Amino acid sequence: MIEIHNIEKSFDGNPVLKGISCTFETGKCNLLLGGSGTGKSVLLQCVVGLMQPDLGSITFDGTVFSNNKVQVRQEIRRKIGMLFQGSALFDSMTVAKNVEFPLEMLTPEMSREERRDRVEFCLKRVGLENAGDKMPSEISGGMKKRVGIARAIAPNCTYLFCDEPNSGLDPLTSLKIDELIQEITYEYNITTVIITHDMNSVIEIGDHIIFLYKGLKLWDGTKDEILNAQVPELKEFIFSSSLVRAAKRIDDETHSGVASL
Amino acid sequence: MVKSFGQFLLFMQSMLVRKERFTVLWRRTIDECVTIGVNSIFIVAIVSAFIGAVTCVQIAYNLTNPLIPKSTIGYMVREMTILELAPTITSIVLAGKVGSSIAGSLGTMRITEQVSALEVMGINSASYLVLPRILGAILMFPLLVVLAMALSIIGGYLAGSLTGSISAQEYIEGIRTDFIPYNIFFALVKSVVFAFLVSAISAFKGYYTDGGALEVGTASTTAVNNSIIAILIADFALAAILL
Ligand SMILES: Nc1ncnc2c1ncn2[C@@H]1O[C@H](COP(=O)(O)OP(=O)(O)OP(=O)(O)O)[C@@H](O)[C@H]1O
Ligand SMILES: [Mg+2]
DSSP states (O other): OEEEEEEEEEETTEEEEEEEEEEEOTTSEEEEEOOTTSSHHHHHHHHHTSSOOSEEEEEETTEEOTTOOHHHHHHHHTTEEEEBTTBOOOTTSOHHHHHHHHHHHHOTTSOHHHHHHHHHHHHHHTTOTTOTTSOGGGSOHHHHHHHHHHHHHTTOOSEEEEESTTTTSOHHHHHHHHHHHHHHHHHHTOEEEEEEOOHHHHHHHOSEEEEEETTEEEEEEOHHHHTTOOOHHHHHHHTTSHHHHHHHHHHHHHOOOTTTO | OHHHHHHHHHHHHHHHSSOOOHHHHHHHHHHHHHHHTGGGHHHHHHHHHHHHHHHHHHHHHHOOOTTSOTHHHHHHHHHHIIIIIIIIIHHHHHIIIIIHHHHHHHHHHHHTTHHHHHHHTTOOHIIIIIHHHHHHHHHHHHHHHHHHHHHHHHHHHHHHHHHTSSOHHHHHHHHTTTOOHHHHHHHHHHHHHHHHHHHHHHHHHHHTOOSSHHHHHHHHHHHHHHHHHHHHHHHHHHHHHHO
């Protein structure tokens, strides 16, 4: 479990995060939902330590992360896997080398064979067992995301962070990526945090949803609760999706519970 | 100016704390030696051979006084190339080739979040990405400069013989006159200093790129500009101190 307490961050006097407190639960897909520019990526970067928050604390399973000693932070970072918005694969290395990279750097005690087996296992897990020898420039955006996931889970991460895993993907591919992340989360009982503004993802995998609006947390709850949330900003956000509007209408007309899925 | 110099020093320091394992550093340095050194042999060879040739022909053109022996041409070609042309021109050529490639590749890694990906894994990206490039440059520049010295002298020899402005025998006599080994040492010191300047400045510019593809281009150009200016200033300073 990751606990975030009263995080504040501003750039040149412009407040971006204005005191956010929330928890990301273990074994669940925690979704950070919010419009563009509400500070989702900034919050995630603070959590993984790419940025220092101005104020507030972040705790990983009881261990304070922010402002702690370098060794402690390093220890926690080794358990973090992250999928970046643009995949961020190392483009000078093959797909297999990309996945092997964190193993090579972080677990020198692993033998070459063990590493190769692990790479093979991870690539297979994301359905790319035949793409190991390709270069990142030779594969599609959806495949890159998969490789990014494989790289993130290769060193047995305890915390998985995904910044918009399905931006720029077609609905079917993005559904598959969502399902993959969800399966991995349940299978290894890890703490997964996903940034999204896609209502499909929310309804598909939102075990725990945190809604951000202009640097504040306005609401949190589950996917079953979200359609009945009474926060105007959240309602506006949800019902801007025409699919959700249609589902809600059918639901209201027939009382069949479609919208709660 | 002062602020970015301070930033530069901090960058150099961050590179030296929390280093990676020696084997990793070694492997990365060898990789960089290949990109920096081997891939630059061709351009360095062309440039230095022609510089030697042109120097020889022009000195021959200027030396019309019959009292000065022709072998002086060979002597002057040797002195000019070893002391100044080989190390400085080679380094300026390399500033264009190596500097822009270092700044461009680091800048691209920065804007595509590859640098962040390293940081999240708990790797010191500055030491992983930059230190091997600087070490690679420091190892390769002197070798390339030695190559350039040899090729300029050979270039001068060929040009002299082909144009008939100096005979092979006179040229060889000239390049063997009053040889000072210290000059070679001085040139190598220069090349090491230039290697550090080019690689560190370009890495600094590339590493702190922020924005998009346009900024990567700007970073490359600034890296080359600043490296060349730094080379020329250092060239003057070293000549004043060491000669
Ligand atoms: N390094 C930075 N320097 C200055 N301002 C920044 C920086 N990073 C983010 N910001 C600002 O913080 C605000 C929030 O940005 P952020 O990237 O977190 O948005 P987001 O919620 O992730 O949006 P999106 O869904 O479009 O990715 C933006 O207004 C942005 O201008
Ligand atoms: Mg974002």
